Amino acid sequence: xxxxxxxxxxxxxxxxxxxxxxxxxxxxxxxxxxPVNGIVQPMVMPPPNRKGRTTNLTKKFRTVLDVMIRSKSSxxxxxxxxxxxxxxxxxxxxxxxxxxxxxxxxxxxxCYYFRAxxxxxxxxxxxxxxxxxxxPESPVFNDALALCDLLCARMAKxxxxxxxxxxxxxxxxxxxxxxxKFVHLPVIKAPVLLxxxxxxxxxxxxxxxxxFARVKRFLFNEHKDFPRSYNNAGxxxxxxxxxxx
Numbered sequence: 001x002x003x004x005x006x007x008x009x010x011x012x013x014x015x016x017x018x019x020x021x022x023x024x025x026x027x028x029x030x031x032x033x034x035p036v037n038g039i040v041q042p043m044v045m046p047p048p049n050r051k052g053r054t055t056n057l058t059k060k061f062r063t064v065l066d067v068m069i070r071s072k073s074s075x076x077x078x079x080x081x082x083x084x085x086x087x088x089x090x091x092x093x094x095x096x097x098x099x100x101x102x103x104x105x106x107x108x109x110x111c112y113y114f115r116a117x118x119x120x121x122x123x124x125x126x127x128x129x130x131x132x133x134x135x136p137e138s139p140v141f142n143d144a145l146a147l148c149d150l151l152c153a154r155m156a157k158x159x160x161x162x163x164x165x166x167x168x169x170x171x172x173x174x175x176x177x178x179x180x181k182f183v184h185l186p187v188i189k190a191p192v193l194l195x196x197x198x199x200x201x202x203x204x205x206x207x208x209x210x211x212f213a214r215v216k217r218f219l220f221n222e223h224k225d226f227p228r229s230y231n232n233a234g235x236x237x238x239x240x241x242x243x244x245x
Contacts, residue, residue: 005148009124012155012162016057016117019165025114026050032096038084040098044106050114052107055165057116062108064154065123069101073146077101077126094133099125115165123151 029050033040046052068074080100083091092098104122106112113119130144 002145005145005152008152009120009148009155012159013117013120013124015159015162016115016120016165019115019117019162028118030097035083035092038082038089039080040092041080042097042099042103044103044112045110046112052111052113053115053167054111055116055167057162057165058108058113058119059168060158060161061116061119062105064151064158065101065105065108065119067154068123068147068150069105071147071150073143073150074101076140076143077130077147088133091133095129097125098129101126 026049029047030043033042069078078101080098080103081088081091081095083089099122101123104119104126107122108119127144127148130140134141134144
């Protein structure tokens with residue numbers, strides 16, 4: 001990001017940090033993570049000694065982050081950098097704190113942040129890492145500029161809504177009640193024995209087994225009260241009893 005974008009976003013960060021908090025803010029302690037197969041995945045679950053919160057501003061940041069992820073310019077910043085796949089083996093030597101958009105999204109979903117300013121810090125860390133590793137002429141740097149413009153525009157719309165930061169109570173989910181309109185079919189415990197009639201073709205003798213369509217029509221007319229179904233082989237089943245034909 002350029003100097004104008006940096007000053008604008010730092011002003012937004014300073015305003016978020018100036019918002020009062022009713023409880024003392026615990027310090028952030030993120031240990032350094034070693035790369036695994038060229039990828040460093042930061043923590044997305046809050047540590048036991050520092051539980052996060054869901055505030056009115058962190059919910060607004062979810063909307064801002066979704067807009068950034070849907071942008072075409074965010075393709076290079078959605079996931080963690082794979083140094084082995086991209087053949088940039090010195091990336092983790094230069095960038096000590098990698099960050100990506102999906103990690104920020106998971107942290108927002110898991111209540112990792114204590115306030116919204118911490119989420120903006122991680123987003124600014126993405127642009128800072130890009131500026132430190134990529135040259136100004138690279139396509140990745142240009143995508144970062146376009147994505148940073150989008151972030152500045154979204155933060156400008158939130159300036160009027162950033163008045164105070166309050167904790168929101170989690171929503172209580174109720175289990176859906178089972179419908180009482182469920183129709184219970186009668187269960188026939190005794191096996192049903194069926195005797196199929198001999199169906200004649202023309203005036204000659206019965207030839208082999210009757211066709212399935214005729215058998216089905218006969219069963220439907222003669223035994224309407226019995227629950228029935230058909231298996232994959234096309235044979236008729238009456239309450240678990242297979243009727244061959």
